[in-house]
Amino acid sequence: MRVAPRIYYKGTIKINCNGNQIDLPAIDLSLFAVKVQNKFLDICKNFQEVSIHIDLDKETVLKGKIFRTGGDHAVILFNEDDEFIAETIGEFLTREIERTGVCPYCKTSLNGDSKMCKGCGMNLDFTNVHIVKALKEFRLGKLISKVVEENGGIKKEEDVEFIGASKPMKEVFKLIRKYATTDYPVLITGETGTGKELTARAIHERSLRRNKPFIAINCTAVPPDLLEAELFGYEKGAFTGAYKTKQGKVELADGGTLFLDEIGDMPLDIQSKLLRFLQDYSFERLGGTKTLKADVRIIAATNVDLERAVKEGRFREDLYYRLNVLTIKLPPLRERGDDVIIMAQYFLEKSAKELNKNIKGFTDRALEAIKNYTWPGNVRELINVVRKACVLAKGEYIDVDDLSINVDKLSVNGGEGINLNLEENINKLEKELLEKAFRISSGNVSKIAALLGVSRPTVYKLMEKYGIGRIEEKR
Ligand SMILES: Nc1ncnc2c1ncn2[C@@H]1O[C@H](COP(=O)(O)OP(=O)(O)O)[C@@H](O)[C@H]1O
Numbered sequence: 287m288r289v290a291p292r293i294y295y296k297g298t299i300k301i302n303c304n305g306n307q308i309d310l311p312a313i314d315l316s317l318f319a320v321k322v323q324n325k326f327l328d329i330c331k332n333f334q335e336v337s338i339h340i341d342l343d344k345e346t347v348l349k350g351k352i353f354r355t356g357g358d359h360a361v362i363l364f365n366e367d368d369e370f371i372a373e374t375i376g377e378f379l380t381r382e383i384e385r386t387g388v389c390p391y392c393k394t395s396l397n398g399d400s401k402m403c404k405g406c407g408m409n410l411d412f413t414n415v416h417i418v419k420a421l422k423e424f425r426l427g428k429l430i431s432k433v434v435e436e437n438g439g440i441k442k443e444e445d446v447e448f449i450g451a452s453k454p455m456k457e458v459f460k461l462i463r464k465y466a467t468t469d470y471p472v473l474i475t476g477e478t479g480t481g482k483e484l485t486a487r488a489i490h491e492r493s494l495r496r497n498k499p500f501i502a503i504n505c506t507a508v509p510p511d512l513l514e515a516e517l518f519g520y521e522k523g524a525f526t527g528a529y530k531t532k533q534g535k536v537e538l539a540d541g542g543t544l545f546l547d548e549i550g551d552m553p554l555d556i557q558s559k560l561l562r563f564l565q566d567y568s569f570e571r572l573g574g575t576k577t578l579k580a581d582v583r584i585i586a587a588t589n590v591d592l593e594r595a596v597k598e599g600r601f602r603e604d605l606y607y608r609l610n611v612l613t614i615k616l617p618p619l620r621e622r623g624d625d626v627i628i629m630a631q632y633f634l635e636k637s638a639k640e641l642n643k644n645i646k647g648f649t650d651r652a653l654e655a656i657k658n659y660t661w662p663g664n665v666r667e668l669i670n671v672v673r674k675a676c677v678l679a680k681g682e683y684i685d686v687d688d689l690s691i692n693v694d695k696l697s698v699n700g701g702e703g704i705n706l707n708l709e710e711n712i713n714k715l716e717k718e719l720l721e722k723a724f725r726i727s728s729g730n731v732s733k734i735a736a737l738l739g740v741s742r743p744t745v746y747k748l749m750e751k752y753g754i755g756r757i758e759e760k761r
């Protein structure tokens with residue numbers, strides 16, 4: 287799918303290039319450029335500024351720049367501000383799309399509603415300057431990613447720190463840009479610390495909703511019995527302690543994006559409520575009778591295999607299909623090649639600055655260890671390791687001993703970086719299963735016992751052992 291809409295346009299345009307008038311047969315027209323046949327352009331230099339006369343039902347003149355693509359064709363990029371583009375080319379494209387009744391992106395028939403394609407979700411009102419702006423920034427996004435490539439993958443802007451020059455990450459960036467133009471739910475999967483929340487934010491920030499709130503809720507961090515109130519809000523007196531009416535995250539995200547983190551851990555009863563909400567975006571606050579509406583885009587993330595969760599009855603199949611329309615799978619750090627080195631250096635520079643320490647870089651041995659380690663905690667672990675190393679480092683270079691990755695353990699474990707200690711692993715698994723059962727059953731001990739296939743006293747013992755079941759003040 288391309289970002290800028292393009293339509294077939296077979297008129298002839300005139301350009302004024304260094305005082306010469308040239309007639310050029312056009313091939314197609316997009317919001318930001320017109321494609322023409324190259325052979326008539328001999329007397330113009332590449333990148334030359336020209337004025338373009340084009341018949342958009344009425345004669346229109348725009349400034350532009352020639353850009354030869356190498357083959358039989360050349361592109362003349364419009365060099366005008368967004369308002370002017372919306373009024374001229376935007377208006378023409380919108381009218382043409384309305385006339386043909388076909389979406390320029392996915393070719394779906396528009397069936398009456400010409401402003402929004404039901405097939406791909408793209409907004410087709412190019413007279414709207416905000417849409418023109420958003421699409422233009424997308425194109426810039428592409429250019430930026432090229433610059434990023436040339437600079438080894440680092441964008442230096444304060445607010446953009448999404449690093450990646452490896453092939454799988456370029457794919458991710460591509461999807462982020464594509465998905466940002468639609469309003470469909472997005473499902474982001476990936477191990478912990480791979481950047482799922484960062485990805486969700488990146489989509490939001492590139493979407494038309496970017497000036498509205500991005501609200502995140504972590505389904506694991508909120509105790510199960512509070513999750514519904516947290517999501518949909520509550521009315522005064524809805525339950526003991528509800529002293530005043532409170533808006534839920536859904537309401538707070540109105541007009542923007544709601545990020546549901548760790549959705550795989552959402553209890554089944556809340557899943558049903560979310561599904562109902564996704565049907566027509568209406569909901570009631572807890573204890574409320576009035577049906578409210580919220581215009582939100584849902585982005586969900588999970589580090590569990592949802593398909594398996596569906597098979598095991600822990601996740602609603604209908605909700606899974608509803609969310610599984612547009613997906614992004616974030617690769618683990620160990621599959622991103624040299625990105626790990628680029629990132630380590632980037633985070634080092636950042637931490638050193640924060641700590642006001644004069645640290646110049648890593649030793650070769652340290653870099654080798656960073657490259658070979660498997661980073662089970664992914665980027666989050668890398669950030670922590672680098673930060674700690676910066677705090678501990680005595681010299682100008684960080685050596686392998688400053689890194690809290692256990693190199694000895696790596697070699698003992700065949701360089702896999704996996705902890706094979708049986709007892710530690712059994713404990714870890716036991717804790718995980720208990721936490722899951724606790725969430726699914728909303729803390730009901732009999733249900734937990736049934737799910738785990740153990741007695742109630744055993745459940746109590748395990749809860750005590752792992753400190754699960756005490757409702758902590760998380761917020
Ligand atoms: N590609 C990346 N470039 C820069 N920072 C990243 C990248 N991926 C993740 N991070 C950082 O790593 C940390 C963990 O990312 P997060 O999005 O919270 O992961 P997840 O939600 O998958 O656990 C955050 O501080 C985030 O900013």
Ligand SMILES: [Mg+2]
Pocket residue numbers: 479482483547
């Ligand atoms: Mg997260």
